[in-house]
Amino acid sequence: MQTSHPIKLFGAFLGLTIFSVTFYHRDVRPRVSSCPPSATVGGQLCRGKMPKPLLEKAWGQMGAIAYQAAAQVIESNNTRPQPLDETQKQFLRPYFGDLVDRVEVVYDATLMEDWVAASFKINVGQSNAQVYGNKIYIKQPYQPGDLQQIVLLAHELTHCQQYEELGSLGKFGYEYFKEYKRANENYRENKLEQEAFTLEKEFARWLSEQIETHDRSHHDHSH
Numbered sequence: 001m002q003t004s005h006p007i008k009l010f011g012a013f014l015g016l017t018i019f020s021v022t023f024y025h026r027d028v029r030p031r032v033s034s035c036p037p038s039a040t041v042g043g044q045l046c047r048g049k050m051p052k053p054l055l056e057k058a059w060g061q062m063g064a065i066a067y068q069a070a071a072q073v074i075e076s077n078n079t080r081p082q083p084l085d086e087t088q089k090q091f092l093r094p095y096f097g098d099l100v101d102r103v104e105v106v107y108d109a110t111l112m113e114d115w116v117a118a119s120f121k122i123n124v125g126q127s128n129a130q131v132y133g134n135k136i137y138i139k140q141p142y143q144p145g146d147l148q149q150i151v152l153l154a155h156e157l158t159h160c161q162q163y164e165e166l167g168s169l170g171k172f173g174y175e176y177f178k179e180y181k182r183a184n185e186n187y188r189e190n191k192l193e194q195e196a197f198t199l200e201k202e203f204a205r206w207l208s209e210q211i212e213t214h215d216r217s218h219h220d221h222s223h
Contacts, residue, residue: 055181056178056181056182057178059177059178059180059181060173060174060175060177060178060181061174062177063173063174063175063176063177063178063180064170064171064173064174064177065170065173066173066177067132067169067170067172067173067176067177068169068170068173070112070132071132071133071135071169073112074109074110074111074112074130074132074137075132075135077110078106078109078110078137079106079108080106081104081105081106081135081136082104082105082106082107082142083101083103083104083105084100084103084105084153085144087144087145087150088100088150088153089101091150091207091210092150092153092154092157094206095154095157095199095203096154096157096161099134099157099160099161099164100157102134102160103134103135103136103157103160104134104135104136105135105136105137105138105142105153106135106136106137106138107138107140107141107142108138108139108140108141108142109130109137109138109139111127111128111129111130111137111139112130127139128140128152129152129155129156131156131159131160131163132169133160133163133169133172134160134163134164136153136156136157136160138152138156147207147211150207151200151203151204151207154199154200154203154204155196155197155199155200156196158195158196158199158200159172159192159196162175162192162195162196175192176190176192179191179192
């Protein structure tokens with residue numbers, strides 16, 4: 001396929017972007033009486049004394065709840081999803097196999113603003129795509145043949161693949177939140193996001209090469 005202008009395939013602003021995480025209490029310096037007993041998880045969280053491994057586990061447990069709840073809400077707030085089109089499948093299948101036949105996409109989607117459970121809140125309202133299981137929600141309209149949208153889908157399909165490997169929405173939510181906390185609440189350092197960005201970069205490079213090869217072949221045959 002020929003293109004009339006250069007296509008920037010790298011650095012696409014991709015889904016599940018987390019801009020801020022707020023871990024808050026009702027009182028910045030809660031009185032002892034305002035916290036649950038210190039032997040409980042809630043009491044340790046309230047006092048800020050929980051060991052890091054247990055804190056990561058607590059984030060995971062809350063993430064499992066928040067992610068499953070968000071999946072129900074976003075599905076009810078949007079139209080029915082559609083399968084990938086044939087062009088998208090053609091380019092994505094070499095990397096994702098028959099996963100491309102199982103995922104569904106909602107375009108022009110209304111995305112979730114926050115993932116919330118108890119005192120854990122992740123703001124995801126500024127992302128341009130979100131994944132829940134094998135459903136991908138994209139804020140942009142459907143753009144047939146758009147290469148940047150295909151690269152976006154490659155990133156999101158990596159999360160679909162992670163979901164299938166983990167086995168459920170709850171397990172994905174647990175792992176995503178736990179790894180986010182383990183990465184010191186740094187979105188790019190989250191292990192699941194690192195996998196997605198690594199694949200995105202590799203896929204974008206490969207896709208660019210495919211388009212260049214196709215363009216050269218088309219040019220040669222036209223002369």
